[in-house]
Amino acid sequence: MWIMRDQFQGIPVELEEAALVDGLGIWGAFMQIVLPxxxxxxxxxxxxxxxxxxxxxxxxxxxxxxxxxxxIVAVFLEKYIIKGVAAGAVK
Structure with a gap:
């Protein structure tokens, strides 16, 4: 966003004004002057x-x-993980 802002602010307004004086509309000035x-x-x-x-x-x-x-390791060691969790739950 900031790059584009600086890029468009660096274009002189006089170029757009000259295009408008020469008969281009706002979109024509944008497409033919500003955009290139x-x-x-x-x-x-x-x-x-x-x-x-x-x-x-x-x-x-x-x-x-x-x-x-x-x-993958957890899937293969699942039964040991369940035994460890269950052993800690019993008094």
């Missing part, structure tokens, strides 16, 4: 967002992979 100038910043923001999202996805996948062997 802001496009490199938009691509940079997209790449940064993609990398950060991919890192979060990768962290979640690694967490699952780290827990998986513990789940």
């Amino acid at each position: 100038i802001a496009l490199p910043g938009m691509v940079a923001a997209f790449i940064l967002s993609l990398v950060l999202c991919w890192n979060e996805y990768f962290f979640a996948a690694l967490s699952t992979a780290a827990i998986f062997p513990l789940i």
